[in-house]
Amino acid sequence: MNYELVTMNYELVTMNYELIAINFIRFSKIKKFMFRNSLYLLLPILLLSACNRYIHTHRSHFIQQGEDIPTPDVSHYKSPQLREGQNTDIGLAIAISGGGARAANFGMGILLALEELGVANESNVLNEIDYLSSVSGGGFAAGAYINALHFHKYTQDAGTFSLRKAYYEGGIREDLNRSYLTPVIAGWLASPKAWVTHLDEGDALEKSIDNHILGYLKRRQYNLSLKQKDREEMGSLRLGDVFVAREDERPVLYPMFVANATNYHSMAIVPFTPDIMECYQISGYSHRRKRYHDNEIDNPYDIPLAIGLKASGSFPVAISNTTMESAYDDEKSFLHLTDGGIADNIGYKTALELLETDPLPREKILFIVDADNWGTRPTFSHKEAAASSVKMATKLTFSSIETRYVLLRKELKETCDLYDIEPVFFGFQELIKDNYAEPPAKIHTKKESTRILHLLRNDLENISDIDLQILYELCLNVATKYSITTEEQELMIWAGRKVVAMQKEEILHHFQ
16 A cells, blocks of 8 residues: 555656656747747847948047057156155156055055155155056045145145154044945935936045045135135145146146046046146036036146046946046047056056156156955866856956956066166065965954954064965955945055065165
């Protein structure tokens, strides 16, 4: 009896499997039929759309095939070597990579440490920097530094400028810890103006960068504290504040600062300098959520720095590209700009051009701040199965950037040799250079971050090889985004300081 029941159950199960198989086959046939017929329907449409009746010629291309991409030329401007107290024998540029708030704070850690390295004439290495070239988040560090220098002059502070003081007491620390993504998106969603115009969340981001990183709100607050007769006309920092035309009578007060974006259509790098803006014949832009057109723009020196910083950090998909109007072509009058990291995630190409075209210095040095957090790319996989189509498509999207990164240091050294420029690298990789200690198989992020930060604050010079390996892994664990925790921020600042400390002798060797 039991045997018969078991046999009957087995047959029922088998029958169910067969029914499932039959239904699957039927469904597959239906899908195949629908797919085949949809192709038959689509084919004429595709053929008709492919057969254009007319060819519309349009050959007013900005860059013809085989021509050079426009690059900045410092011969248009007074050299930053002319600043008071500069060593004109040495031209120094620093390129700060992209990487969101991670790059902003790591870059700031590098700048703070360079200020502590004294050189001749009671100066320091930070003061000797003539050019800053940045991409995306790296521009937040460079922009905050330039703004601190400007605010020191703006307030007519008689004391010696100190980036350390500006960081800990002047608000830079808080500005680099601020979230720049969530509030601007929320502000955009709550703004009816953004719903009915071409303004978008990127314009809100540009205003936020101008308010905090570039100090608009701080200057306004200071201005309001003065007597009415002493107040100056308020405005944003502009290209004309860091670029002084050769024929201009004004003295050079600050290093040249260039934020780099990417042309959405040609994928060419677009440095934000007055000569490049003039080359593209820029005639309109959005600033502080307001549109400015050609009848309101006198010259490219009036373009706000915040536009360049926002364009440079317009991470694809997450943030809308920056649109500027151009008078170059009557039919196609808009220039769309996106994240500078697509063309050059380090910003070194612009830095090299700036150094190369400056005729004054005898020796030229390039500091390269690389906040990339991908680490060493794996060669092998632990999975046998082939990668899915989705993963492959995602990989291909960033393949060109990854391929360039694998060869980046070799390419940089070879290029610098051609230009006769000395490169010095500041990246997470420097933390474990010639370090073969075996890191723990598993690292507790919170616990180890607290412990490593304690070591860095109390004895920066004496960190064990294993602890450096742990610090390296903790740095790679900080994601690329426009927000950062207080602990992650401190980790980036002190990691930057440690990288400089490890290369102190090499750095100072150039200034002896």
